[in-house]
Amino acid sequence: MKKSKQKNLEKAGWRVGDAQEFLGLSDEEAALIAMKQKLIQLVREIRGDQSLTQVALAELLHSSQSRVAKLENGSSDVSLDLIVRALFAMGVSHQQVGKAISSS
Amino acid sequence: MKKSKQKNLEKAGWRVGDAQEFLGLSDEEAALIAMKQKLIQLVREIRGDQSLTQVALAELLHSSQSRVAKLENGSSDVSLDLIVRALFAMGVSHQQVGKAISSS
DNA sequence: TGCAAATATGTCAGATGTGATATATAGTTA
DNA sequence: TAACTATATATCACATCTGACATATTTGCA
Numbered sequence: 690m691k692k693s694k695q696k697n698l699e700k701a702g703w704r705v706g707d708a709q710e711f712l713g714l715s716d717e718e719a720a721l722i723a724m725k726q727k728l729i730q731l732v733r734e735i736r737g738d739q740s741l742t743q744v745a746l747a748e749l750l751h752s753s754q755s756r757v758a759k760l761e762n763g764s765s766d767v768s769l770d771l772i773v774r775a776l777f778a779m780g781v782s783h784q785q786v787g788k789a790i791s792s793s
Numbered sequence: 794m795k796k797s798k799q800k801n802l803e804k805a806g807w808r809v810g811d812a813q814e815f816l817g818l819s820d821e822e823a824a825l826i827a828m829k830q831k832l833i834q835l836v837r838e839i840r841g842d843q844s845l846t847q848v849a850l851a852e853l854l855h856s857s858q859s860r861v862a863k864l865e866n867g868s869s870d871v872s873l874d875l876i877v878r879a880l881f882a883m884g885v886s887h888q889q890v891g892k893a894i895s896s897s
Numbered sequence: 898t899g900c901a902a903a904t905a906t907g908t909c910a911g912a913t914g915t916g917a918t919a920t921a922t923a924g925t926t927a
Numbered sequence: 928t929a930a931c932t933a934t935a936t937a938t939c940a941c942a943t944c945t946g947a948c949a950t951a952t953t954t955g956c957a
Contacts, residue, residue, distance in 0.1 A: 717854075717881035721874065724887065743934065751819070753916050758935055766914055768944090770825065770873045777821035783828065784895045791891025847904065857946050862905050870944060872914090 726763060727793035728772045728786070733761055735779050749778040807869050825873070831897030832876045832890070833867055839883050840865075853882040 709719045736746055743757040750757070752771070760767045760775060776786055807826070840850055847861040854861070856875075864871045864879060880890055 717878050720881040720887070721878055724877065724890075742932085747916095750821070751916090753918085754934080755918085755936075756914095756916065758933095762935075768872060768874055768914060769877060771914080773828065773873060774821045774825055777824040778819075783824070783897050786828075787891040787893070787895030787897075789891070790894060791888045793887050793891075846902085851946095855946090857948080858904075859906075859948080860944095860946065862903095866905075872944060875944080 721769070724790055724793045725767075725769055725772060727789050728769075728776065729761060729763055731781070731785070731789045732772065732775050732779075735776065735781055736761075739779060741779070746775065746779065750775055807867075828894055828897045829871075829873060829876060830867060831893050832873075832880065833865060835885070835889070835893045836876065836879050836883075837865055839880065839885055843883060845883070850879065850883065854879055 714722070736743075741749075743754045743761075747754045747757045750771075756767070756771070757775070760772060773786065840847075845853075847858045847865075851858045851861045854875075860871070860875070861879070864876060877890065
């Protein structure tokens with residue numbers, strides 16, 4: 690966003706900032722969300738590579754298709770625990786998980 | 794596994810048994826537990842390095858001393874989310890977290 | 898030793914995460 | 928077009944995780 694534009698918006702009463710600021714997230718909350726997103730991306734990748742349906746992954750996970758869908762769409766009611774379990778259920782290694790986190 | 798280790802795990806709420814029983818745990822459950830242990834170890838290390846008390850970490854985390862104690866003792870009612878938030882609250886980088894997981 | 902700080906343990910009500918189920922919405926193929 | 932497969936969304940009862948608090952135990956030091 691251009692500085693001039695932002696100035697005009699602020700003059701008009703809007704507060705302008707980034708998503709983190711807007712949502713009032715602390716740094717560690719923001720970091721956790723970024724990490725989750727990276728791992729979710731990995732879940733989608735691996736599931737694609739293995740040509741698994743959401744139903745098939747749900748079975749490996751002992752969960753349900755709807756929960757896998759929510760997981761992959763980053764629903765806020767999905768824990769980091771479940772995301773990581775999904776990865777391990779597909780046979781992803783600790784190394785792969787660690788690497789994904791390192792680059793998040 | 795050493796008897797003392799097993800005792801500690803059971804004290805913390807985990808069920809630990811012989812090889813057969815252990816195989817009853819799904820692979821992803823076992824992998825997740827190993828990963829948690831590694832990250833818990835990192836929490837203790839970092840908190841030591843920064844000379845923080847459990848109370849001080851609890852404040853950074855917006856949590857309580859008792860929960861930090863349970864976290865560090867690997868209580869089964871502590872989520873991966875909380876462990877990772879504790880690390881980020883102490884300023885640990887994604888890279889450090891990823892590295893710890895890679896080696897778990 | 899005795900005191901104080903740090904850590905551990907127990908409990909609980911409320912918040913959040915869970916699998917299951919039903920149903921809706923694509924996308925695909927006959 | 929209909930039938931089928933995959934994914935998305937909504938809801939719910941139940942389980943788990945949470946911070947808070949009280950209290951016990953351990954640790955370190957004067």
